[in-house]
Amino acid sequence: MRKLLLSVLLGIFSLGAHADGFITRLLNHPVPGGVAVVGLPQQTEAPRAQYDGKPVLIIREDGERWIAIVGIDLKTPPGAQQLQLGNGQQITFQVRGKDYEQQHITLRNKSQVNPAPAQLARIQRELDEQLAAYARFSPRQPSNLMLDHPVPGRLSSAFGLRRFFNGEERNPHSGLDFAAAAGTPIKAPAAGEVILTGNYFFNGNTVFVDHGQGLISMFCHLSRIDVKAGDEVARGGVLGAVGATGRATGPHLHWNVSLNGHRVDPAIFIGAFQP
The missing domain is CATH 2.60.40.1590 (Peptidoglycan hydrolase domains)
Known part of the structure; x- marks a missing residue:
């Protein structure tokens, strides 16, 4: 026994x-x-x-x-x-497989659907800058992997939506949108280093934060940016404020999470993933 x-x-x-x-x-x-x-x-x-x-x-x-x-x-x-x-x-x-829904958006600024040839060089230059930021891999350990909400508010547009602008299909939604009032402070969901800031054609005012080992956050459409490249930010540190710059129909925060160079659903990291 x-x-x-x-x-x-x-x-x-x-x-x-x-x-x-x-x-x-x-x-x-x-x-x-x-x-x-x-x-x-x-x-x-x-x-x-x-x-x-x-x-x-x-x-x-x-x-x-x-x-x-x-x-x-x-x-x-x-x-x-x-x-x-x-x-x-x-x-x-x-x-495993997963199906994503569609999202139809109407934009008054037609150039944000089909940019003019003179704008394409700017768009490509900005894309190259951002892809380089996403590709960064630093040795630091992330301070936390259950990330904080960068702003309070409801989730307004899910990751992965097949997006149609003025009826024309474009790239799927690569982040998570939060409905928040203009001027709402945006806080770092984990500690990290600010590695890129700028005002971009599609993204408007944008901040990239390296949390460590290929875990990168990107925040865009900001009304203002309160940090600069090279700054160390603590978990909860203010990065800027919610706005509607770039290709946006109204104030909100678009938050991307990238892991080993691939954009992934930020909802996973805040316990809000929908299978």
Whole structure:
């Protein structure tokens, strides 16, 4: 009887040691535009891993197992994907399918639907700047992975919506919109370094914050910017204020989250993901 009881207890402890931690339960939504949490081989030092040729965020969950937190591009088809480890091994994880709804927007400024040739050079230059910011990978550990809401207010436009401007289809919605009054302070959802600010054709006044290891936030349509590139911001630090600059029909905050260079659903990081 004692041997049987000991066996049962060992089994319980073994299951507990491999149970998903809080971060896995929060973030593991492996869909196009989502996040996959992948368990890694156990070792003393942090493993290294890449996905789609880019380094990924790695943390030690609950002080025990190493996990990779992998951003999945919105165009990724359902099926098997490969995580490449630093030792040459591969780990396979599965991406599930997800359907996204449509959004139809009417803009009075027709150039924001079909820009004039003279505006295209500006748009390309700004795109290159922003892609470089999204591609940044710094060694710092994010201060928190359950992110704070950058502004109070309801979620007004979900991530991944297929968007039609004046009836013409454009890129899917790459972030999360918050309905908030003009002038509402925008706060950093986690600590980080401001790596880019600017006034852009589509995004208006924009701020990029590097939270560490490829986790990047972008905030746009601001009425004003209160920080500059190189500034360190604490969690909750004010970045600027809500506005309607750029391609916007009214005051709101558009918040992007990028992980290993892929735009992913910010709702995942605030516990608001809808399967």
